[in-house]
Amino acid sequence: MSRSQCPTADKLETFATAPMQYPQISEHVASCPRCKKIVEDFRDENSVVRTLQNLSESKLKPAIQRRLVSRSRDAVFHSDQAAEDGVN
Numbered sequence: 001m002s003r004s005q006c007p008t009a010d011k012l013e014t015f016a017t018a019p020m021q022y023p024q025i026s027e028h029v030a031s032c033p034r035c036k037k038i039v040e041d042f043r044d045e046n047s048v049v050r051t052l053q054n055l056s057e058s059k060l061k062p063a064i065q066r067r068l069v070s071r072s073r074d075a076v077f078h079s080d081q082a083a084e085d086g087v088n
């Protein structure tokens with residue numbers, strides 16, 4: 001992989017989640033500010049998702065968790081209804 005050829009965004013995203021598996025991309029990113037920025041953006045995105053997951057998994061009280069779960073089930077149910085209404 002030459003320095004002038006940047007990996008695709010897809011590859012950079014995969015690399016951002018599993019850097020150890022892609023030493024070549026790691027080398028490129030180290031020498032390419034543009035790709036470095038893209039990888040950092042993907043990592044930021046992932047850490048936001050992870051923070052939200054941690055919040056819902058560990059920091060909320062069980063009662064609140066149950067309420068969220070039943071609420072999201074309701075949401076799925078209602079959206080199914082809406083879809084059927086739309087078809088009919």
Ligand SMILES: [Zn+2]
Nearest residue numbers: 006007032035
């Ligand atoms: Zn690059």
